[in-house]
Amino acid sequence: MNTTVATPQSETGAFFAILRRDLYVTWSELPIFLAQVILQPLFVLFVFGKLLGSLGYTRSVYASLLFPGMLALTVIITSMQTLAFPLVVEFGWTKEIEDRLLAPLRLGLVAAEKIVFAALRGVIAAALMIPVGILVLGSIPWRWSALPLFLGVLILAALLGAGLGLVLGTLVPPNQINAVLSLVFTPLLFTGCSQYPWPSLARLHWFQIITAGNPITYASEGLRAALVPSVPHIRPWISLTILVAALALLIAIGIGGFYRRAVD
Amino acid sequence: MNRSVVEVRDLVKRYPRSPVNAVDAISFSVEHGEVFGLLGPNGAGKTTTVGVLTTRIRPTSGSAVVADVDVLRQPTLARGRLGVVPQRSNLDRSLSIRNNLIFHAAYHGIPASERGARADVLLEQFGLRERAKTKPDFISGGQSQRIMIARALMHEPHVLFLDEPTTGLDPAARLFVWDRLRELRQRRVTIVLTTHDMHEAAQLADRAAIMDHGKLLAIDTPQALVRSLPGAATLELAAEILDGGSADEVFAALRGLPGVEAVERVQAQPQTNGRLSPVLADPEQAGSETTHALRVRLYVSGDAPMLVAPAASTFAEHRLAITDVKLGNPTLEDVFIHLTGRTLR
Numbered sequence: 134m135n136t137t138v139a140t141p142q143s144e145t146g147a148f149f150a151i152l153r154r155d156l157y158v159t160w161s162e163l164p165i166f167l168a169q170v171i172l173q174p175l176f177v178l179f180v181f182g183k184l185l186g187s188l189g190y191t192r193s194v195y196a197s198l199l200f201p202g203m204l205a206l207t208v209i210i211t212s213m214q215t216l217a218f219p220l221v222v223e224f225g226w227t228k229e230i231e232d233r234l235l236a237p238l239r240l241g242l243v244a245a246e247k248i249v250f251a252a253l254r255g256v257i258a259a260a261l262m263i264p265v266g267i268l269v270l271g272s273i274p275w276r277w278s279a280l281p282l283f284l285g286v287l288i289l290a291a292l293l294g295a296g297l298g299l300v301l302g303t304l305v306p307p308n309q310i311n312a313v314l315s316l317v318f319t320p321l322l323f324t325g326c327s328q329y330p331w332p333s334l335a336r337l338h339w340f341q342i343i344t345a346g347n348p349i350t351y352a353s354e355g356l357r358a359a360l361v362p363s364v365p366h367i368r369p370w371i372s373l374t375i376l377v378a379a380l381a382l383l384i385a386i387g388i389g390g391f392y393r394r395a396v397d
Numbered sequence: 398m399n400r401s402v403v404e405v406r407d408l409v410k411r412y413p414r415s416p417v418n419a420v421d422a423i424s425f426s427v428e429h430g431e432v433f434g435l436l437g438p439n440g441a442g443k444t445t446t447v448g449v450l451t452t453r454i455r456p457t458s459g460s461a462v463v464a465d466v467d468v469l470r471q472p473t474l475a476r477g478r479l480g481v482v483p484q485r486s487n488l489d490r491s492l493s494i495r496n497n498l499i500f501h502a503a504y505h506g507i508p509a510s511e512r513g514a515r516a517d518v519l520l521e522q523f524g525l526r527e528r529a530k531t532k533p534d535f536i537s538g539g540q541s542q543r544i545m546i547a548r549a550l551m552h553e554p555h556v557l558f559l560d561e562p563t564t565g566l567d568p569a570a571r572l573f574v575w576d577r578l579r580e581l582r583q584r585r586v587t588i589v590l591t592t593h594d595m596h597e598a599a600q601l602a603d604r605a606a607i608m609d610h611g612k613l614l615a616i617d618t619p620q621a622l623v624r625s626l627p628g629a630a631t632l633e634l635a636a637e638i639l640d641g642g643s644a645d646e647v648f649a650a651l652r653g654l655p656g657v658e659a660v661e662r663v664q665a666q667p668q669t670n671g672r673l674s675p676v677l678a679d680p681e682q683a684g685s686e687t688t689h690a691l692r693v694r695l696y697v698s699g700d701a702p703m704l705v706a707p708a709a710s711t712f713a714e715h716r717l718a719i720t721d722v723k724l725g726n727p728t729l730e731d732v733f734i735h736l737t738g739r740t741l742r
Contacts, residue, residue, distance in 0.1 A: 150503035228487035236504035237477035397454040
C-alpha cells in the first residue's frame with residue numbers, strides 16, 4: 134500500500150525547506166550572485182567616491198556621505214532583483230514555483246519565504262559592501278554606538294526591497310516586465326538620495342518633493358544618520374516610521390498579488 | 398476496500414469575464430486504488446477540474462474532497478495528501494533531477510534520512526539513474542514527464558493527478574509512461590488522469606468520464622461505454638454470388654438476424670489478398686461487380702463475433718460463398734462522437 138504519509142507535515146518545516154532550497158541555489162551560483170551584488174556599487178564608489186575626489190572635483194566628505202547612500206541602494210536593489218524578475222519568470226513561463234505552491238503550507242507563507250530570502254540576500258550584499266568600501270575608499274565611516282539604528286534601517290531596507298520586488302513580480306504582466314523594470318529602475322536609482330543628502334535639496338524644492346516619494350530616500354537618510362550624523366539628515370524616527378509604513382503597504386499589496394497569481 | 402478518495406459534487410467554475418462555465422456542475426467520485434480518466438477535447442474543462450482538486454483553482458460553487466480533506470476549506474492539508482503531474486514541465490531548473498526529488502520530499506516533511514533512499518528507488522524505477530545529476534534543461538520531454546511522476550510519488554500521496562501525461566511524447570516515451578502507470582495501478586495507487594486520447598483512456602483507465610463543454614456526458618468503464626453504443630460494432634462480410642444466388646434476398650435475411658440494427662452495402666476496399674480488388678480496381682466497374690460479388694456491413698448492438706456464424710449460414714442458404722470476414726470494434730472515439738456529434742480533434 135502506498136497511502137501512508139511519513140510524518141505529519143508542519144508548515145514551519147515546509148517553510149524552512151523552501152528557504153533551504155533558495156539558499157542552496159544561491160550557494161551553487163555564488164560567483165554570479167557576488168558579481169551581481171558587488172559590481173555596480175564597486176564602480177559607483179570608485180568613480181564618485183575615489184576618482185572624482187582624487188581629481189579634485191569633489192570634497193573628501195562626499196565619499197563618506199556617498200557610502201551609506203550606496204549601502205542603502207545596494208541593499209534595496211539586491212532584494213528587489215532577487216524577487217521581481219525571477220518571480221515573473223517562475224509564474225509566467227517556467228512554472229517552477231508550482232512545486233512549492235503545492236507544498237503543504239499556506240500560500241502566504243510561500244510569499245513570506247520569498248520576502249525573507251530576498252531580504253537575506255540584501256543583508257548579505259550590505260555585509261559585502263563593507264570590505265568593498267574599505268578597499269575602494271581606504272576607510273569607511275563607522276560608529277559602533279549607532280549599530281542598533283544601522284541594523285534597524287538595514288533590515289527594514291532589505292525587507293522593503295523584497296516587498297517592492299514582490300509587488301513588481303506579481304502585478305506586472307510577464308510581457309511587460311522588461312519595460313516596467315527599466316522604467317522603474319532608473320528613477321528609483323537616482324531619486325533615492327543615495328548620491329546626495331535630502332536636506333541639501335532645499336534649494337531644488339521640486340526635486341526634493343520627488344525624492345520624498347521614493348522609499349529608498351529614507352533608507353539612505355537613516356544609514357547616514359547612523360554613520361555620518363554630522364551631515365544634515367532626516368531625523369531617524371521619521372525615516373524609520375516611513376520605512377515601516379512603506380514596507381507594510383508593499384507587503385500587503387505584494388501578498389495580495391501573490392495570491393492572485395497562485396490561485397485562479 | 399471501497400471508499401472514495403476523490404468526491405466531487407456540483408462543481409462549477411466560471412472564470413472572470415467568461416460568458417460560460419468552464420466546469421459546469423459536475424459530480425463524480427473516484428474509489429481507492431482506481432485509475433479514473435477524465436476524457437475530452439482541449440477546452441472541455443478537464444484541466445480546470447484537476448486544478449480545483451489540486452487547490453490551484455478556486456471553484457465558483459460546489460464541493461471537492463480529496464483523501465477525506467475538503468480542498469476548499471483545508472487546501473494546505475489537502476496538498477500534503479495529493480500528488481500532481483502537470484501537462485507542461487514545471488521542474489525546478491536550478492536543481493539537479495535528484496535534487497528536484499529530494500527537495501520535494503523536504504517540502505512535504507519526509508525526514509532527511511529517508512529522502513535520498515526514496516529518490517534513488519524512484520530514479521531507478523523510472524529509468525533515470527544515469528540522469529540523476531543532470532539539470533532539467535538538458536533532458537527530453539519524455540524524461541521530464543517521468544521525473545515529474547517520480548517527484549510526485551516522493552511523498553507517497555493518497556491520490557496522484559496527471560494532466561495529459563503523454564501529450565507531446567513520442568510513441569516509445571508514451572509506452573514507457575503507460576507501463577509505469579500500469580505498475581502504479583497494480584500497487585493500487587489511486588490515479589486521476591486527464592487525456593484527449595481515447596486510446597490512452599481505454600488502455601489505462603478503470604473508469605472514464607467523458608467531458609465536453611464543462612459537462613460530464615457519461616461515466617463508466619471503457620468497455621461499458623463502448624457497449625452502450627447502439628449499433629457501433631460492425632461485421633463486414635464479402636461473398637461471391639454463386640449460380641442461383643440472390644443479393645437482395647440475402648439482404649432481407651441479414652436484416653432479420655437478432656442484434657442487427659442496419660445492413661448496408663459497401664464499396665469493397667482494396668484487399669491485399671487480391672480476391673476482390675481486381676474486380677473493384679476501377680470504380681466504373683462497381684456495377685458489373687454486383688453479379689459476382691457482394692460486400693455488406695452489419696451494424697450490431699452487442700457482440701459482433703456472435704453474429705459470424707448465423708450470418709455465414711444465411712449466406713450459405715442463399716447460395717453465396719463467403720470470401721472475407723472483418724470485425725469492426727467501436728472505440729471510445731466512437732462513443733465521444735455519438736455523445737457530442739463531433740470528432741475529438
